[in-house]
Amino acid sequence: MCGRYASTKDPATLAVEFDALDATESEAPGADYNVAPTKPVLAIVARHPRDVEGKPDPDAVVRSIRVMRWGLVPTWSKDRNGGAKMINARSETAATKPAYRDSMARRRCILPADGWFEWKREGGAKEPFYVTGPDDSSLAMAGLWTAWRDPNEPDSPWLITCAVLTADAFGPLAEVHERMPLVLPRESSSNGSPPTRAATTSPSCLSRHRRLCRGSSCGPCRPP
Numbered sequence: 001m002c003g004r005y006a007s008t009k010d011p012a013t014l015a016v017e018f019d020a021l022d023a024t025e026s027e028a029p030g031a032d033y034n035v036a037p038t039k040p041v042l043a044i045v046a047r048h049p050r051d052v053e054g055k056p057d058p059d060a061v062v063r064s065i066r067v068m069r070w071g072l073v074p075t076w077s078k079d080r081n082g083g084a085k086m087i088n089a090r091s092e093t094a095a096t097k098p099a100y101r102d103s104m105a106r107r108r109c110i111l112p113a114d115g116w117f118e119w120k121r122e123g124g125a126k127e128p129f130y131v132t133g134p135d136d137s138s139l140a141m142a143g144l145w146t147a148w149r150d151p152n153e154p155d156s157p158w159l160i161t162c163a164v165l166t167a168d169a170f171g172p173l174a175e176v177h178e179r180m181p182l183v184l185p186r187e188s189s190s191n192g193s194p195p196t197r198a199a200t201t202s203p204s205c206l207s208r209h210r211r212l213c214r215g216s217s218c219g220p221c222r223p224p
Contacts, residue, residue, distance in 0.1 A: 001088045001179040002141070002164045005116035006033045006130075007041060009138060011065045014112055018114055018137055020044050020063040027067040034117075037071045037084045041147060044110040054118055068109075072163040073148040074099045081147065090207070091165045091182050100163070103144035110184065111164060112138040116138050120176045129176050133183075140184040 008031035011022040022028075029040045046063045048056035071083030086099060098146035109127040116139070133139050142165040147158045169180040 001166055002116045002181045005035050006114040008037050008114050018044050020065050021066040024067050037087045039070055041070045043068045068145055068160045068162040073146055073161045086163055088166045089163045091167050096168055100144055105144045107145045109143045109145045111141040111143040113141055118177045128147050142182040142184050144204055
């Protein structure tokens with residue numbers, strides 16, 4: 001799973017790295033070495049641009065960086081409180097779960113991260129580990145997003161929330177925890193576009209995810 005992660009790059013840097021437009025305006029969060037559930041995070045989405053009448057152009061796609069709240073709140077939820085627990089979605093079953101299936105079909109995103117934290121249980125204690133990529137490039141974690149509005153306040157602003165897609169951990173990472181974020185290979189994320197539903201769950205995508213993560217660095221977090 002992914003319960004904490006680090007995200008320190010600003011939108012301008014990520015815009016270059018993922019070839020996306022910065023649409024965060026003044027809402028972008030600052031560098032955060034301990035992103036926790038319900039915090040604002042940066043996400044990359046690919047959407048069809050709309051004309052002045054609000055009609056989407058099916059022949060064009062614009063990639064942009066947006067601010068979302070980590071912890072997905074389903075559109076049918078009565079309140080936002082459950083979002084704190086819905087920070088992860090299993091990639092193997094998200095397409096069939098009521099809370100995630102619409103997002104899996106139509107609202108996928110990339111959640112850029114420097115690395116993520118995981119806790120290894122040893123007896124009654126838990127030791128934190130930090131997982132990073134092989135270089136300074138961002139890890140492109142696959143994600144889902146949706147928009148929610150308080151049913152008791154129909155004129156309230158939309159709340160945009162997201163979740164990290166996860167997969168089975170493997171190799172040394174499996175010794176820390178049985179699950180891990182689904183990290184997209186650079187060839188899949190270099191154009192900044194979130195993967196298709198089929199690509200996210202395909203054996204080839206999972207195989208590339210494993211090859212990429214074999215170069216990851218995983219070590220315990222200890223005070224200097």
